[in-house]
Amino acid sequence: MAAQSSLFSGRPLRLIVAAILLVNGLFPALWILFTSLKTDAELTQTPITWLPHTPTLANYQIAFTDQPLHLFLFNSFMVAFLSTLLTIFVSVLAAYAIARLDLRFRGLILSSIIAVSTFPLVTLLVPLFETMRALSLLNSWTALVLPYSVLSLPVCTLILVSFFEGIPRDLENAAMIDGCTRMGALLRIVVPLSAPGVFTAAILAFVNAWDEFLLALSFNSSPALRTLPVGIQLYQGEFSFPWPVISAALVVGIVPVAILIVLFQERVVSGLTTGGVKG
Template sequence: MNNPVHTAAQDRAARGAFGGASWNSRNTGRLLIWIAGIAVVMNGVFPLVWMLLTSLKPEGELSRLPITYFPDAVTLSNYATVLGLNPNDPSPKPFWRWFGNSALISLVSAGLCVWISSQVAYVIARMNIRGRGVILAVIAGISMFPLITLIVPLFQTMRALGLLNTHLALIIPYTVLSLPVCTLMMVGFFQQIPRDLENAAMVDGCTRAQALWKVVFPLSAPGVFTAAILAFVNAWEEFLLALTLIQREDMRTLAVGITLYQGEFAFPWALISAALVLAMVPVAVVVVMFQDRVVSGLTAGGVKG
Protein backbone atom coordinates (compact mmCIF):
# COMPACT_ATOMS: atom_id res chain seq x y z
CA MET A 1 0.00 0.00 0.00
CA ASN A 2 1.36 3.44 -0.99
CA ASN A 3 2.52 5.80 1.72
CA PRO A 4 0.39 9.01 1.37
CA VAL A 5 3.04 11.18 3.04
CA HIS A 6 5.76 9.90 0.77
CA THR A 7 3.55 10.34 -2.30
CA ALA A 8 2.70 13.95 -1.40
CA ALA A 9 6.40 14.74 -0.92
CA GLN A 10 7.16 13.24 -4.29
CA ASP A 11 4.40 15.32 -5.92
CA ARG A 12 5.74 18.51 -4.38
CA ALA A 13 9.26 17.69 -5.58
CA ALA A 14 7.97 17.00 -9.07
CA ARG A 15 6.08 20.29 -9.16
CA GLY A 16 9.16 22.12 -7.94
CA ALA A 17 11.36 20.52 -10.59
CA PHE A 18 9.03 20.78 -13.59
CA GLY A 19 6.80 23.72 -12.80
CA GLY A 20 3.75 21.78 -11.76
CA ALA A 21 0.84 20.76 -13.91
CA SER A 22 1.07 23.92 -15.98
CA TRP A 23 4.38 22.82 -17.56
CA ASN A 24 2.77 20.78 -20.29
CA SER A 25 0.62 23.65 -21.52
CA ARG A 26 2.05 27.10 -20.85
CA ASN A 27 5.75 26.37 -20.40
CA THR A 28 5.93 23.92 -23.28
CA GLY A 29 4.27 26.49 -25.52
CA ARG A 30 6.74 29.15 -24.47
CA LEU A 31 9.67 26.81 -25.07
CA LEU A 32 8.42 25.98 -28.58
CA ILE A 33 7.93 29.68 -29.34
CA TRP A 34 11.48 30.44 -28.22
CA ILE A 35 12.88 27.58 -30.30
CA ALA A 36 10.91 28.72 -33.36
CA GLY A 37 12.00 32.33 -32.81
CA ILE A 38 15.66 31.38 -32.52
CA ALA A 39 15.39 29.26 -35.67
CA VAL A 40 13.83 32.14 -37.61
CA VAL A 41 16.46 34.61 -36.38
CA MET A 42 19.32 32.26 -37.22
CA ASN A 43 17.84 31.60 -40.65
CA GLY A 44 17.80 35.32 -41.36
CA VAL A 45 20.93 36.45 -39.55
CA PHE A 46 23.40 33.66 -40.39
CA PRO A 47 23.49 34.35 -44.18
CA LEU A 48 24.10 38.05 -43.47
CA VAL A 49 26.91 37.30 -41.04
CA TRP A 50 28.44 34.79 -43.45
CA MET A 51 28.29 37.34 -46.29
CA LEU A 52 29.95 39.99 -44.11
CA LEU A 53 32.74 37.60 -43.07
CA THR A 54 33.25 36.54 -46.69
CA SER A 55 33.63 40.16 -47.78
CA LEU A 56 36.51 40.57 -45.30
CA LYS A 57 38.50 37.58 -46.59
CA PRO A 58 41.20 37.57 -49.27
CA GLU A 59 40.14 35.79 -52.42
CA GLY A 60 42.63 32.94 -51.89
CA GLU A 61 41.24 32.11 -48.46
CA LEU A 62 37.83 31.24 -49.89
CA SER A 63 39.20 28.19 -51.71
CA ARG A 64 41.03 26.85 -48.69
CA LEU A 65 40.03 23.49 -47.19
CA PRO A 66 38.84 22.98 -44.56
CA ILE A 67 36.56 26.03 -44.65
CA THR A 68 37.42 28.82 -42.23
CA TYR A 69 34.46 30.66 -40.80
CA PHE A 70 36.39 33.71 -39.64
CA PRO A 71 39.03 35.43 -41.82
CA ASP A 72 42.61 34.77 -40.81
CA ALA A 73 43.66 38.15 -42.14
CA VAL A 74 40.93 40.79 -42.34
CA THR A 75 41.17 42.86 -45.51
CA LEU A 76 39.19 45.80 -46.89
CA SER A 77 40.55 45.40 -50.41
CA ASN A 78 37.26 43.99 -51.65
CA TYR A 79 35.42 47.12 -50.54
CA ALA A 80 38.13 49.30 -52.10
CA THR A 81 37.72 47.48 -55.41
CA VAL A 82 33.93 47.77 -55.36
CA LEU A 83 34.08 51.50 -54.55
CA GLY A 84 36.62 52.11 -57.32
CA LEU A 85 39.46 52.94 -54.93
CA ASN A 86 41.78 50.13 -56.02
CA PRO A 87 44.32 51.45 -58.57
CA ASN A 88 45.26 47.87 -59.52
CA ASP A 89 41.76 46.95 -60.68
CA PRO A 90 41.98 46.44 -64.49
CA SER A 91 38.24 46.87 -65.11
CA PRO A 92 36.52 48.96 -62.44
CA LYS A 93 32.74 48.86 -62.33
CA PRO A 94 30.55 51.98 -62.06
CA PHE A 95 29.26 51.06 -58.60
CA TRP A 96 28.30 54.61 -57.64
CA ARG A 97 26.47 55.06 -60.93
CA TRP A 98 24.41 51.94 -60.24
CA PHE A 99 23.86 53.08 -56.67
CA GLY A 100 22.56 56.45 -57.85
CA ASN A 101 20.27 54.82 -60.41
CA SER A 102 18.75 52.57 -57.75
CA ALA A 103 18.35 55.45 -55.29
CA LEU A 104 16.63 57.69 -57.84
CA ILE A 105 14.29 54.99 -59.14
CA SER A 106 13.39 53.72 -55.66
CA LEU A 107 12.75 57.17 -54.15
CA VAL A 108 10.66 58.43 -57.06
CA SER A 109 8.58 55.26 -57.34
CA ALA A 110 8.01 55.16 -53.57
CA GLY A 111 6.93 58.81 -53.54
CA LEU A 112 4.54 58.34 -56.45
CA CYS A 113 3.15 55.17 -54.91
CA VAL A 114 2.40 56.87 -51.59
CA TRP A 115 0.83 59.89 -53.29
CA ILE A 116 -1.47 57.82 -55.52
CA SER A 117 -2.33 55.08 -53.03
CA SER A 118 -3.21 57.60 -50.30
CA GLN A 119 -5.85 59.21 -52.51
CA VAL A 120 -7.26 55.89 -53.68
CA ALA A 121 -7.34 54.58 -50.10
CA TYR A 122 -9.07 57.74 -48.89
CA VAL A 123 -11.83 57.38 -51.48
CA ILE A 124 -12.36 53.73 -50.58
CA ALA A 125 -12.33 54.38 -46.83
CA ARG A 126 -14.47 57.52 -46.74
CA MET A 127 -16.82 57.56 -49.71
CA ASN A 128 -19.99 55.48 -49.78
CA ILE A 129 -18.98 53.36 -52.74
CA ARG A 130 -21.15 50.43 -53.74
CA GLY A 131 -19.22 47.18 -53.90
CA ARG A 132 -16.32 48.41 -51.78
CA GLY A 133 -15.61 44.87 -50.61
CA VAL A 134 -15.34 43.71 -54.22
CA ILE A 135 -12.93 46.54 -54.99
CA LEU A 136 -10.71 45.59 -52.05
CA ALA A 137 -10.82 41.94 -53.11
CA VAL A 138 -9.79 42.86 -56.64
CA ILE A 139 -6.92 45.00 -55.34
CA ALA A 140 -5.75 42.15 -53.12
CA GLY A 141 -6.00 39.72 -56.04
CA ILE A 142 -3.96 41.98 -58.31
CA SER A 143 -1.15 42.07 -55.75
CA MET A 144 -0.86 38.29 -55.97
CA PHE A 145 0.01 38.16 -59.68
CA PRO A 146 3.48 36.67 -60.20
CA LEU A 147 5.88 39.16 -61.73
CA ILE A 148 7.12 36.70 -64.34
CA THR A 149 3.72 36.80 -66.10
CA LEU A 150 4.06 40.55 -66.66
CA ILE A 151 7.52 40.58 -68.22
CA VAL A 152 6.49 40.21 -71.87
CA PRO A 153 3.60 42.73 -71.88
CA LEU A 154 5.67 45.24 -69.90
CA PHE A 155 8.60 44.87 -72.29
CA GLN A 156 6.36 45.34 -75.33
CA THR A 157 4.65 48.35 -73.75
CA MET A 158 7.91 50.07 -72.84
CA ARG A 159 9.34 49.38 -76.28
CA ALA A 160 6.24 50.85 -77.94
CA LEU A 161 6.54 53.96 -75.74
CA GLY A 162 10.25 54.28 -76.42
CA LEU A 163 11.10 54.00 -72.72
CA LEU A 164 13.51 51.07 -72.79
CA ASN A 165 16.86 51.88 -71.16
CA THR A 166 15.40 54.82 -69.25
CA HIS A 167 14.57 55.34 -65.59
CA LEU A 168 10.87 55.65 -66.42
CA ALA A 169 10.92 52.07 -67.70
CA LEU A 170 11.31 50.97 -64.07
CA ILE A 171 9.67 53.84 -62.16
CA ILE A 172 6.27 53.27 -63.78
CA PRO A 173 6.01 49.49 -63.20
CA TYR A 174 7.52 49.72 -59.70
CA THR A 175 4.92 52.32 -58.75
CA VAL A 176 2.06 50.28 -60.16
CA LEU A 177 3.23 47.01 -58.61
CA SER A 178 3.45 48.52 -55.12
CA LEU A 179 0.08 50.31 -55.32
CA PRO A 180 -2.15 47.38 -54.23
CA VAL A 181 -0.29 46.63 -50.99
CA CYS A 182 0.14 50.31 -50.09
CA THR A 183 -3.52 51.04 -50.84
CA LEU A 184 -4.78 48.18 -48.67
CA MET A 185 -2.51 49.26 -45.84
CA MET A 186 -3.67 52.88 -45.95
CA VAL A 187 -7.35 51.93 -46.12
CA GLY A 188 -6.96 50.29 -42.72
CA PHE A 189 -5.38 53.43 -41.30
CA PHE A 190 -7.85 55.89 -42.76
CA GLN A 191 -10.75 53.89 -41.36
CA GLN A 192 -9.36 54.33 -37.84
CA ILE A 193 -9.37 58.12 -37.99
CA PRO A 194 -12.68 59.64 -36.76
CA ARG A 195 -14.68 61.40 -39.43
CA ASP A 196 -15.42 64.23 -36.98
CA LEU A 197 -11.88 65.54 -37.42
CA GLU A 198 -12.37 65.95 -41.17
CA ASN A 199 -15.83 67.42 -40.71
CA ALA A 200 -14.44 69.97 -38.27
CA ALA A 201 -11.69 70.90 -40.77
CA MET A 202 -14.23 71.31 -43.57
CA VAL A 203 -16.44 73.45 -41.32
CA ASP A 204 -13.41 75.70 -40.82
CA GLY A 205 -13.11 76.15 -44.58
CA CYS A 206 -11.00 73.21 -45.78
CA THR A 207 -11.97 71.31 -48.88
CA ARG A 208 -12.06 67.53 -48.74
CA ALA A 209 -8.68 67.36 -50.44
CA GLN A 210 -7.23 69.80 -47.90
CA ALA A 211 -8.76 67.77 -45.07
CA LEU A 212 -6.98 64.71 -46.44
CA TRP A 213 -3.54 66.35 -46.62
CA LYS A 214 -3.79 68.50 -43.49
CA VAL A 215 -5.69 66.19 -41.12
CA VAL A 216 -5.92 62.57 -42.25
CA PHE A 217 -2.49 62.26 -43.82
CA PRO A 218 -0.48 63.51 -40.79
CA LEU A 219 -2.51 61.37 -38.40
CA SER A 220 -1.74 58.33 -40.57
CA ALA A 221 2.03 58.93 -40.45
CA PRO A 222 2.88 55.36 -39.28
CA GLY A 223 0.95 53.87 -42.19
CA VAL A 224 2.42 56.35 -44.66
CA PHE A 225 5.98 55.61 -43.53
CA THR A 226 5.35 51.88 -43.65
CA ALA A 227 3.90 52.03 -47.16
CA ALA A 228 6.76 54.24 -48.35
CA ILE A 229 9.42 51.95 -46.92
CA LEU A 230 7.80 48.85 -48.41
CA ALA A 231 7.62 50.51 -51.83
CA PHE A 232 11.23 51.70 -51.53
CA VAL A 233 12.56 48.28 -50.52
CA ASN A 234 10.59 46.51 -53.27
CA ALA A 235 12.06 48.84 -55.89
CA TRP A 236 15.58 48.71 -54.43
CA GLU A 237 15.75 44.91 -54.41
CA GLU A 238 13.86 44.13 -57.64
CA PHE A 239 15.94 42.27 -60.20
CA LEU A 240 13.86 40.72 -62.98
CA LEU A 241 12.37 43.88 -64.49
CA ALA A 242 15.63 45.78 -64.09
CA LEU A 243 17.45 43.04 -65.99
CA THR A 244 14.85 42.91 -68.79
CA LEU A 245 13.96 46.55 -69.40
CA ILE A 246 17.43 48.12 -69.13
CA GLN A 247 20.40 46.84 -71.13
CA ARG A 248 22.78 49.82 -71.00
CA GLU A 249 25.43 49.26 -68.36
CA ASP A 250 25.45 52.87 -67.16
CA MET A 251 21.66 52.81 -66.64
CA ARG A 252 21.49 49.55 -64.69
CA THR A 253 20.37 49.37 -61.10
CA LEU A 254 22.57 48.11 -58.31
CA ALA A 255 20.78 44.76 -58.04
CA VAL A 256 21.65 43.94 -61.65
CA GLY A 257 25.04 45.63 -61.66
CA ILE A 258 26.35 43.41 -58.88
CA THR A 259 25.92 40.38 -61.13
CA LEU A 260 28.35 41.92 -63.62
CA TYR A 261 31.24 41.29 -61.22
CA GLN A 262 31.07 37.65 -62.26
CA GLY A 263 33.58 36.78 -64.95
CA GLU A 264 33.42 34.17 -67.67
CA PHE A 265 35.63 31.74 -65.79
CA ALA A 266 35.62 33.15 -62.27
CA PHE A 267 33.11 33.97 -59.59
CA PRO A 268 34.66 36.46 -57.13
CA TRP A 269 32.65 35.63 -54.03
CA ALA A 270 34.50 38.08 -51.78
CA LEU A 271 34.00 40.96 -54.21
CA ILE A 272 30.32 40.20 -54.71
CA SER A 273 29.81 39.84 -50.95
CA ALA A 274 31.34 43.28 -50.39
CA ALA A 275 29.05 44.78 -53.02
CA LEU A 276 26.02 43.10 -51.44
CA VAL A 277 26.94 44.42 -47.99
CA LEU A 278 27.16 47.95 -49.39
CA ALA A 279 23.85 47.49 -51.20
CA MET A 280 22.17 46.56 -47.93
CA VAL A 281 23.30 49.73 -46.13
CA PRO A 282 20.53 52.06 -47.42
CA VAL A 283 17.78 49.60 -46.55
CA ALA A 284 19.27 48.98 -43.10
CA VAL A 285 19.58 52.72 -42.44
CA VAL A 286 15.98 53.38 -43.47
CA VAL A 287 14.63 50.55 -41.34
CA VAL A 288 16.68 51.55 -38.29
CA MET A 289 15.69 55.21 -38.57
CA PHE A 290 11.98 54.50 -38.91
CA GLN A 291 11.64 51.17 -37.11
CA ASP A 292 9.24 52.55 -34.49
CA ARG A 293 6.90 53.91 -37.14
CA VAL A 294 7.16 50.73 -39.20
CA VAL A 295 6.30 48.48 -36.23
CA SER A 296 3.37 50.66 -35.21
CA GLY A 297 2.26 50.83 -38.82
CA LEU A 298 2.30 47.09 -39.33
CA THR A 299 0.40 46.44 -36.09
CA ALA A 300 -2.10 49.27 -36.16
CA GLY A 301 -2.89 48.93 -39.84
CA GLY A 302 -4.38 45.51 -39.34
CA VAL A 303 -6.96 46.53 -36.71
CA LYS A 304 -9.57 47.48 -39.28
CA GLY A 305 -9.86 46.76 -42.95
Protein backbone atom coordinates (compact mmCIF):
# COMPACT_ATOMS: atom_id res chain seq x y z
CA MET A 1 0.00 0.00 0.00
CA ALA A 2 2.82 2.36 0.86
CA ALA A 3 4.50 1.71 -2.50
CA GLN A 4 1.24 2.33 -4.36
CA SER A 5 0.54 5.55 -2.46
CA SER A 6 4.04 6.83 -3.17
CA LEU A 7 3.61 6.02 -6.87
CA PHE A 8 0.46 8.13 -7.21
CA SER A 9 1.64 11.11 -5.20
CA GLY A 10 4.40 13.66 -5.37
CA ARG A 11 7.03 13.61 -8.11
CA PRO A 12 6.01 10.31 -9.83
CA LEU A 13 2.45 11.55 -10.30
CA ARG A 14 3.66 14.86 -11.68
CA LEU A 15 5.93 13.06 -14.13
CA ILE A 16 3.07 10.81 -15.30
CA VAL A 17 0.76 13.79 -15.80
CA ALA A 18 3.50 15.69 -17.64
CA ALA A 19 4.15 12.72 -19.91
CA ILE A 20 0.44 12.39 -20.74
CA LEU A 21 0.19 16.10 -21.53
CA LEU A 22 3.36 15.95 -23.64
CA VAL A 23 2.10 13.02 -25.70
CA ASN A 24 -1.34 14.59 -26.05
CA GLY A 25 0.16 17.84 -27.28
CA LEU A 26 2.98 16.55 -29.47
CA PHE A 27 1.42 13.50 -31.11
CA PRO A 28 -1.19 15.34 -33.24
CA ALA A 29 1.41 17.88 -34.38
CA LEU A 30 3.93 15.17 -35.27
CA TRP A 31 1.26 13.12 -37.05
CA ILE A 32 0.30 16.15 -39.19
CA LEU A 33 3.97 16.77 -39.97
CA PHE A 34 4.61 13.15 -40.98
CA THR A 35 1.43 13.09 -43.07
CA SER A 36 2.53 16.19 -44.94
CA LEU A 37 5.70 14.35 -46.00
CA LYS A 38 3.90 11.26 -47.34
CA THR A 39 2.42 10.49 -50.73
CA ASP A 40 -1.25 9.58 -51.13
CA ALA A 41 -0.30 5.98 -51.82
CA GLU A 42 1.78 5.66 -48.68
CA LEU A 43 -0.89 7.32 -46.57
CA THR A 44 -3.57 4.79 -47.58
CA GLN A 45 -1.47 1.64 -47.49
CA THR A 46 -1.92 -1.00 -44.82
CA PRO A 47 -0.50 -1.58 -42.34
CA ILE A 48 -0.16 2.08 -41.35
CA THR A 49 3.33 3.52 -41.47
CA TRP A 50 4.15 6.03 -38.78
CA LEU A 51 7.19 7.55 -40.43
CA PRO A 52 7.29 8.41 -44.17
CA HIS A 53 9.43 5.92 -46.08
CA THR A 54 10.21 8.38 -48.86
CA PRO A 55 9.68 11.89 -47.50
CA THR A 56 8.59 14.44 -50.09
CA LEU A 57 8.06 18.20 -50.08
CA ALA A 58 5.76 18.08 -53.11
CA ASN A 59 2.71 18.51 -50.89
CA TYR A 60 3.97 21.91 -49.75
CA GLN A 61 4.41 23.02 -53.34
CA ILE A 62 0.90 21.83 -54.19
CA ALA A 63 -0.49 23.62 -51.12
CA PHE A 64 0.81 26.95 -52.48
CA THR A 65 -0.17 26.33 -56.11
CA ASP A 66 -3.62 24.77 -55.75
CA GLN A 67 -4.87 27.59 -53.51
CA PRO A 68 -3.50 31.09 -52.73
CA LEU A 69 -2.04 29.97 -49.42
CA HIS A 70 0.18 33.04 -49.22
CA LEU A 71 -2.94 35.23 -49.39
CA PHE A 72 -4.63 33.23 -46.64
CA LEU A 73 -1.54 33.66 -44.46
CA PHE A 74 -1.40 37.40 -45.12
CA ASN A 75 -5.08 37.91 -44.30
CA SER A 76 -4.80 35.85 -41.12
CA PHE A 77 -1.70 37.72 -40.00
CA MET A 78 -3.18 41.17 -40.60
CA VAL A 79 -6.47 40.34 -38.90
CA ALA A 80 -4.71 38.74 -35.92
CA PHE A 81 -2.16 41.56 -35.66
CA LEU A 82 -4.72 44.38 -35.82
CA SER A 83 -7.11 42.69 -33.41
CA THR A 84 -4.24 42.08 -30.98
CA LEU A 85 -3.25 45.75 -31.04
CA LEU A 86 -6.83 46.84 -30.41
CA THR A 87 -7.30 44.23 -27.68
CA ILE A 88 -4.16 45.24 -25.81
CA PHE A 89 -4.96 48.96 -26.09
CA VAL A 90 -8.47 48.59 -24.67
CA SER A 91 -7.62 45.90 -22.10
CA VAL A 92 -4.72 47.96 -20.69
CA LEU A 93 -7.03 50.93 -20.13
CA ALA A 94 -9.83 48.76 -18.72
CA ALA A 95 -7.52 46.80 -16.43
CA TYR A 96 -5.87 49.99 -15.16
CA ALA A 97 -9.25 51.52 -14.36
CA ILE A 98 -10.35 48.40 -12.47
CA ALA A 99 -7.06 48.07 -10.60
CA ARG A 100 -6.56 51.73 -9.67
CA LEU A 101 -9.87 53.54 -9.55
CA ASP A 102 -12.12 53.22 -6.52
CA LEU A 103 -15.01 51.73 -8.40
CA ARG A 104 -18.15 51.17 -6.39
CA PHE A 105 -19.18 47.99 -8.21
CA ARG A 106 -15.71 46.60 -8.86
CA GLY A 107 -16.64 43.05 -7.83
CA LEU A 108 -19.71 43.11 -10.07
CA ILE A 109 -17.63 44.35 -12.99
CA LEU A 110 -15.09 41.54 -12.59
CA SER A 111 -17.87 38.97 -12.24
CA SER A 112 -19.52 40.31 -15.39
CA ILE A 113 -16.24 40.07 -17.30
CA ILE A 114 -15.84 36.44 -16.26
CA ALA A 115 -19.48 35.68 -17.12
CA VAL A 116 -19.19 37.25 -20.58
CA SER A 117 -16.08 35.22 -21.37
CA THR A 118 -18.04 31.98 -20.88
CA PHE A 119 -20.58 32.67 -23.66
CA PRO A 120 -20.29 30.09 -26.48
CA LEU A 121 -19.26 31.72 -29.73
CA VAL A 122 -22.13 30.14 -31.65
CA THR A 123 -24.66 32.04 -29.50
CA LEU A 124 -23.04 35.33 -30.51
CA LEU A 125 -22.86 34.56 -34.23
CA VAL A 126 -26.26 35.92 -35.30
CA PRO A 127 -26.13 39.15 -33.21
CA LEU A 128 -22.59 39.86 -34.41
CA PHE A 129 -23.52 39.16 -38.02
CA GLU A 130 -26.51 41.48 -37.85
CA THR A 131 -24.36 44.18 -36.26
CA MET A 132 -21.67 43.91 -38.92
CA ARG A 133 -24.31 43.96 -41.67
CA ALA A 134 -26.00 47.03 -40.18
CA LEU A 135 -22.63 48.80 -40.08
CA SER A 136 -21.83 47.70 -43.67
CA LEU A 137 -18.65 46.00 -42.47
CA LEU A 138 -19.13 42.55 -43.94
CA ASN A 139 -16.40 41.36 -46.33
CA SER A 140 -13.70 43.42 -44.69
CA TRP A 141 -10.91 42.92 -42.18
CA THR A 142 -12.83 45.16 -39.77
CA ALA A 143 -15.66 42.60 -39.65
CA LEU A 144 -13.22 40.21 -37.99
CA VAL A 145 -10.92 42.59 -36.11
CA LEU A 146 -13.70 44.09 -33.99
CA PRO A 147 -15.35 40.80 -32.89
CA TYR A 148 -11.98 39.13 -32.25
CA SER A 149 -10.96 42.04 -30.04
CA VAL A 150 -14.22 41.91 -28.10
CA LEU A 151 -13.94 38.15 -27.62
CA SER A 152 -10.35 38.39 -26.32
CA LEU A 153 -10.94 41.40 -24.06
CA PRO A 154 -12.29 39.55 -20.98
CA VAL A 155 -9.35 37.17 -20.60
CA CYS A 156 -6.74 39.81 -21.44
CA THR A 157 -8.29 42.30 -19.03
CA LEU A 158 -8.33 39.79 -16.17
CA ILE A 159 -4.68 38.91 -16.79
CA LEU A 160 -3.62 42.56 -16.74
CA VAL A 161 -5.71 43.42 -13.67
CA SER A 162 -3.75 40.87 -11.63
CA PHE A 163 -0.45 42.42 -12.78
CA PHE A 164 -1.45 46.04 -12.29
CA GLU A 165 -2.64 45.31 -8.75
CA GLY A 166 0.81 43.98 -7.90
CA ILE A 167 2.58 47.22 -8.82
CA PRO A 168 2.95 49.67 -5.89
CA ARG A 169 1.01 52.89 -6.35
CA ASP A 170 3.96 54.81 -4.91
CA LEU A 171 5.80 54.35 -8.21
CA GLU A 172 3.02 56.06 -10.13
CA ASN A 173 2.68 58.78 -7.51
CA ALA A 174 6.40 59.50 -7.72
CA ALA A 175 6.20 59.72 -11.51
CA MET A 176 3.25 62.11 -11.33
CA ILE A 177 5.07 64.27 -8.78
CA ASP A 178 7.91 64.51 -11.31
CA GLY A 179 5.50 65.81 -13.95
CA CYS A 180 3.92 62.72 -15.51
CA THR A 181 0.23 62.62 -16.18
CA ARG A 182 -1.74 59.58 -15.09
CA MET A 183 -1.63 58.29 -18.66
CA GLY A 184 2.10 58.94 -18.78
CA ALA A 185 2.59 56.98 -15.55
CA LEU A 186 0.57 54.13 -17.02
CA LEU A 187 2.61 53.97 -20.22
CA ARG A 188 6.04 54.64 -18.65
CA ILE A 189 5.77 52.82 -15.33
CA VAL A 190 2.88 50.36 -15.12
CA VAL A 191 2.96 48.82 -18.60
CA PRO A 192 6.76 48.22 -18.71
CA LEU A 193 6.69 46.64 -15.25
CA SER A 194 3.82 44.42 -16.41
CA ALA A 195 5.57 43.32 -19.60
CA PRO A 196 5.12 39.56 -18.95
CA GLY A 197 1.39 40.05 -18.52
CA VAL A 198 1.13 42.26 -21.60
CA PHE A 199 3.03 39.71 -23.71
CA THR A 200 0.86 36.89 -22.39
CA ALA A 201 -2.34 38.76 -23.19
CA ALA A 202 -1.06 39.72 -26.63
CA ILE A 203 -0.11 36.17 -27.58
CA LEU A 204 -3.42 34.78 -26.35
CA ALA A 205 -5.30 37.39 -28.40
CA PHE A 206 -3.16 36.69 -31.46
CA VAL A 207 -3.59 32.92 -31.29
CA ASN A 208 -7.35 33.22 -30.75
CA ALA A 209 -7.68 35.40 -33.84
CA TRP A 210 -5.29 33.25 -35.90
CA ASP A 211 -7.21 30.03 -35.22
CA GLU A 212 -10.80 31.29 -35.39
CA PHE A 213 -12.96 29.72 -38.10
CA LEU A 214 -16.69 30.31 -37.53
CA LEU A 215 -16.75 34.11 -37.74
CA ALA A 216 -14.20 34.16 -40.57
CA LEU A 217 -16.41 31.81 -42.58
CA SER A 218 -19.63 33.71 -41.84
CA PHE A 219 -18.53 37.35 -42.16
CA ASN A 220 -16.25 37.23 -45.22
CA SER A 221 -17.44 35.59 -48.42
CA SER A 222 -14.93 37.35 -50.66
CA PRO A 223 -12.16 34.99 -51.90
CA ALA A 224 -9.61 37.79 -51.50
CA LEU A 225 -10.34 38.09 -47.76
CA ARG A 226 -10.31 34.43 -46.72
CA THR A 227 -8.21 33.67 -43.67
CA LEU A 228 -6.12 30.53 -43.24
CA PRO A 229 -8.66 28.35 -41.35
CA VAL A 230 -11.31 29.07 -44.00
CA GLY A 231 -8.89 28.69 -46.89
CA ILE A 232 -7.67 25.27 -45.79
CA GLN A 233 -11.11 23.76 -46.23
CA LEU A 234 -10.96 24.63 -49.95
CA TYR A 235 -8.32 21.94 -50.54
CA GLN A 236 -10.86 19.17 -50.20
CA GLY A 237 -12.85 18.24 -53.27
CA GLU A 238 -16.38 16.92 -53.58
CA PHE A 239 -15.21 13.31 -53.48
CA SER A 240 -11.58 13.61 -52.43
CA PHE A 241 -9.67 14.58 -49.32
CA PRO A 242 -5.99 15.19 -50.14
CA TRP A 243 -4.82 14.77 -46.56
CA PRO A 244 -1.09 15.16 -47.32
CA VAL A 245 -1.70 18.53 -49.00
CA ILE A 246 -4.09 19.63 -46.25
CA SER A 247 -1.52 18.58 -43.65
CA ALA A 248 1.15 20.61 -45.45
CA ALA A 249 -1.09 23.68 -45.34
CA LEU A 250 -1.74 23.05 -41.65
CA VAL A 251 1.98 22.84 -40.92
CA VAL A 252 2.52 26.15 -42.72
CA GLY A 253 -0.21 27.65 -40.56
CA ILE A 254 1.22 26.25 -37.34
CA VAL A 255 4.77 27.50 -37.93
CA PRO A 256 4.15 31.26 -37.35
CA VAL A 257 2.35 30.63 -34.06
CA ALA A 258 5.00 28.14 -32.95
CA ILE A 259 7.78 30.64 -33.70
CA LEU A 260 5.92 33.35 -31.80
CA ILE A 261 5.50 31.15 -28.74
CA VAL A 262 9.12 29.97 -28.82
CA LEU A 263 10.45 33.53 -29.06
CA PHE A 264 8.37 34.75 -26.12
CA GLN A 265 8.17 31.50 -24.16
CA GLU A 266 9.83 32.84 -21.02
CA ARG A 267 7.62 35.92 -20.89
CA VAL A 268 4.47 33.88 -21.46
CA VAL A 269 5.32 31.35 -18.75
CA SER A 270 6.27 34.17 -16.39
CA GLY A 271 3.05 35.99 -17.19
CA LEU A 272 0.83 32.95 -16.60
CA THR A 273 2.50 31.84 -13.39
CA THR A 274 2.90 35.33 -11.88
CA GLY A 275 -0.62 36.31 -12.84
CA GLY A 276 -1.95 33.10 -11.35
CA VAL A 277 -0.13 33.66 -8.05
CA LYS A 278 -1.25 37.28 -7.83
CA GLY A 279 -4.81 36.46 -8.79
